[in-house]
Amino acid sequence: MTNSELQTEAKSDSLVRRLTRVNLLVLAVTMMLTFALIATASLLVARSQQAQSAEQDAQLLANSLAPMLVFEDVDAAQLELTVFARRGGVLEVQVLKVGNAAFTHWLEQGQASQALKLMPPELANIPALRQMHLNSLNVWVPIKLKGELVGALNVHQSLRALQHTVLRMVGVAAILIGLAILVAGRLLRWVQKRALAPIVELSELAEQVSTSQDYSQRARVHRADEVGRLSERFNQMLKRVEISQTELNQQLQREQLLGQQFEQLAHQDSLTQLPNRLYFQSALQRNIASSCELGKLMALMFIDLDNFKTVNDKHGHDAGDAVLREVAARMSRVLRAGDVLCRLGGDEFGLILPELADEAPAEALALRLIAAIREPMIIGDHLMPIGATVGLAFCPIDEVEASRLLSAADVAMYAAKRAGKNTFRRAGHAASS
Numbered sequence: 001m002t003n004s005e006l007q008t009e010a011k012s013d014s015l016v017r018r019l020t021r022v023n024l025l026v027l028a029v030t031m032m033l034t035f036a037l038i039a040t041a042s043l044l045v046a047r048s049q050q051a052q053s054a055e056q057d058a059q060l061l062a063n064s065l066a067p068m069l070v071f072e073d074v075d076a077a078q079l080e081l082t083v084f085a086r087r088g089g090v091l092e093v094q095v096l097k098v099g100n101a102a103f104t105h106w107l108e109q110g111q112a113s114q115a116l117k118l119m120p121p122e123l124a125n126i127p128a129l130r131q132m133h134l135n136s137l138n139v140w141v142p143i144k145l146k147g148e149l150v151g152a153l154n155v156h157q158s159l160r161a162l163q164h165t166v167l168r169m170v171g172v173a174a175i176l177i178g179l180a181i182l183v184a185g186r187l188l189r190w191v192q193k194r195a196l197a198p199i200v201e202l203s204e205l206a207e208q209v210s211t212s213q214d215y216s217q218r219a220r221v222h223r224a225d226e227v228g229r230l231s232e233r234f235n236q237m238l239k240r241v242e243i244s245q246t247e248l249n250q251q252l253q254r255e256q257l258l259g260q261q262f263e264q265l266a267h268q269d270s271l272t273q274l275p276n277r278l279y280f281q282s283a284l285q286r287n288i289a290s291s292c293e294l295g296k297l298m299a300l301m302f303i304d305l306d307n308f309k310t311v312n313d314k315h316g317h318d319a320g321d322a323v324l325r326e327v328a329a330r331m332s333r334v335l336r337a338g339d340v341l342c343r344l345g346g347d348e349f350g351l352i353l354p355e356l357a358d359e360a361p362a363e364a365l366a367l368r369l370i371a372a373i374r375e376p377m378i379i380g381d382h383l384m385p386i387g388a389t390v391g392l393a394f395c396p397i398d399e400v401e402a403s404r405l406l407s408a409a410d411v412a413m414y415a416a417k418r419a420g421k422n423t424f425r426r427a428g429h430a431a432s433s
């Protein structure tokens with residue numbers, strides 16, 4: 001038996017065991033009650049039959065005793081009583097004459113002699129009188145000769161043998177009933193296990209689905225009864241949940257994609273495809289924070305194009321746009337992978353250079369950028385008179401706060417403009433070329 005089969009068995013056991021226990025209890029109580037009723041009825045019937053038979057025997061004896069009583073033949077009567085008592089169960093026999101005088105008497109050995117009983121007065125008019133006790137039976141029959149009452153016979157008979165027989169029968173029946181309950185228990189367990197198997201399967205499936213969240217699973221139970229319908233409804237429910245989940249996932253993916261697109265649009269300059277000012281501000285904050293944390297040098301360049309207004313004015317706005325795109329492409333080509341170039345607006349660009357060993361590479365890069373932008377740029381068959389001026393500031397050397405660092409780079413850029421454009425200046429070093 002595999003592990004899962006063992007688990008199934010354990011799970012089904014609780015329900016099966018509970019139902020088996022209840023059914024078995026009901027069955028056992030019903031059997032016990034029926035048995036008790038039958039046993040009581042059997043005892044009563046047996047006692048009644050015993051009394052009837054004792055009465056018939058007593059009447060036969062009375063008939064035999066009648067002439068002996070009339071002829072006062074005590075010995076014959078005594079012998080008759082002894083023979084009668086041999087049949088067993090007789091405790092005492094008394095023969096009385098009319099007027100309650102004792103005629104003869106027989107007493108079972110070991111029995112205590114009882115006081116002489118008096119003949120019941122109604123005996124003259126009835127064929128017999130029965131007195132039933134718990135363990136014994138007392139029978140009175142009149143002794144008549146030619147219809148005339150000459151005496152009375154009293155037979156006191158034990159009912160113990162009968163009770164033993166009934167008890168033995170009860171014992172055997174109890175054992176048989178016990179065996180029947182045992183067999184019924186096994187049978188009930190087997191039947192209920194089979195009957196409840198589909199429900200156990202369903203419960204297991206529900207547990208699996210809830211653990212794995214895999215709503216593509218289906219119940220395998222196929223029956224035309226209530227359990228079958230329950231399985232069908234369960235499968236329908238799973239199907240609906242699966243469809244809803246798929247739709248929900250698709251919707252989520254669409255929204256994630258839209259969100260990403262919005263995020264991109266919100267942070268991207270649509271003309272140059274470079275990150276925009278919004279992105280630049282957060283990137284600047286992040287890079288300043290990591291520069292301060294790691295103790296690494298970070299440079300910020302403020303780049304402003306020279307003579308851009310002239311391009312617009314002479315060649316039109318579209319040519320100006322093309323120049324902006326070309327400038328962005330040229331600058332991107334000279335940058336390192338981790339550098340962040342953004343268009344801040346108009347003809348202004350911001351460049352973040354993280355994790356520098358010292359200031360020299362940034363200054364060298366500023367010169368390379370200026371040179372790259374100054375390379376002849378032909379747009380629409382016209383040479384664009386474009387150039388770039390750069391302001392350079394370092395974190396943490398110049399500033400450690402974003403707006404101040406940007407302002408320092410801006411001030412340096414204007415210093416470079418004043419110095420004749422197409423050059424760069426370092427913050428705090430307005431005189432350098």
Ligand SMILES: Nc1nc2c(ncn2[C@@H]2O[C@H](COP(=O)(O)OP(=O)(O)OP(=O)(O)O)[C@@H](O)[C@H]2O)c(=O)[nH]1
Pocket residue numbers: 271304305306307308309310312316317318319320321324345346347417
């Ligand atoms: N084609 C185009 N022009 C723009 C855009 N945004 C701003 N401008 C123009 O860019 C020009 C920027 O002006 P300035 O920087 O003052 O002009 P400049 O000729 O570069 O001046 P200097 O920096 O002193 O050399 C303005 O004429 C704006 O109208 C844009 O998206 N496309």
